Amino acid sequence: MLGFMAFPIIALVVVGGLPNALSELKRPSAIEAIWLSIRTTLWSVLTIALLATPLAYWIGRGNRFWHRATEVLVELPLALPPAAAGVALLIAFGREGWLNLGVSFTEIAVILAQVFVAAPFFIRAVTAAFAEQPDEFYDAAESDGAGPWARFFTIGLPIASRALAGGLAISWARAAGEFGATIIFAGSYPGRTQTMPLAIYLGFQIDFKEALALSLLLLLVAVVGFAIAQAFTRRDIRSMR
């Protein structure tokens, strides 16, 4: 298993070659795609942090049927092919969809696609952290007169901070690698909706070297994302022992 997983990654690094990759990435078309990816993923991660944290708190601290049903619903995109996610976004928010947001072929469409596929990774990590927090903390705070908002900000958030950081890192890496939903929902236009993964796909058809270099950079993004996530969650486990 390890060999099967490692072989393509090693091949990518060896064939790609860092010095070669760096010179390829200096091309205007590559820089355009990289900047777009940086901009959109930062917005996506910010959106996820602001909107998904309260939701994860609500799911994690509750144990009613609705909490579990919501959890399944918002984690569904994990198992959904990204292309199917793109189709779903189109019929929901497209120009002739149920709710026309007027964002077709814009950077906002890219961000929506990224949030849709990446948020479940964050919610999964953070929900678990909220659920693990001992009820006693909350009970004690409540008896001292802390309202629901105070409990969220002074107990829930600080204790879950590592999981929050780890979840953000993972969802950032996933957003950076998002392809299927983006090409279907946002299309592909250089500098506007053509993020790095899309540039890799088109580059594969046009210029293999640039595709290789961008693949290598995305691999680096994934490694950094997962390393940060591990650094936060691992210590979490140890400190609990």
Added chain:
Amino acid sequence: MKRLLAWVLAVSLCLFGCQASKPGKTDLYVLAAASLKESFTDIGTQFEKEHPNIQVVPVFAGSQDLALQIKQQAPCDVFASADLRQMKVAESSFRINAANVIQFAQNQLAVAASAHSKVKTFQDLAKPGVKVVLADSKVPAGAYGLLLLAKVSPQFQTAVLKNVASYETDVRSVLTKVELGEADCGIVYETDERVAKGIREIAVPAGAEVGSQYYIAALQGPNIALAKQFVSFVMSEKGQKTLEDRGFKVR
């Protein structure tokens, strides 16, 4: 847990046994341009009827995609490209003998507009605020499309290119975005408009019409004799009739 694992193993072994390729049949990989989807599916079925021991495996994508796959040694016995340029790219893989390349059909570039869009005439493509979708310039339909716009006038081409919302990876993706109403209009082939749902055809002004040529080749390899038979079938009266029924022009 053990029982679950045993079940998973048993089911996957069963599914392994009934994969697509049938025993005793030779697979013939036909990589064809996206615009040939319906016609080559028909031709493949007809060819299988006449050759019961052969199973045609059709693969449809943008010709530039297929040409690259051929260069990367993907399995391929027959390649049908929507232009000569991508056939040349495939030839550079040394898997195609240039003498085996034959032109087998022609098509016409066309403008499709979505049902509810404000695009009524060809000139509307250049109006500010119109969302135009084209195939990427590496895609045959994209290259032909640029030619079509340039034929009207360079100024018109510039104005329309300002309206481009997305460059798609094959002509059928362009068609889908127009069908869904995501885009107001797009440049496709006449044959695509025939299979499209809920679109309006926008007439191309006289003098700006662009025709396209399709090329087919049997690839070198163990199946070349069969591949040549398939090409002959496409060129036969029956094959050409099928293409004509789908709106292609044949000789």
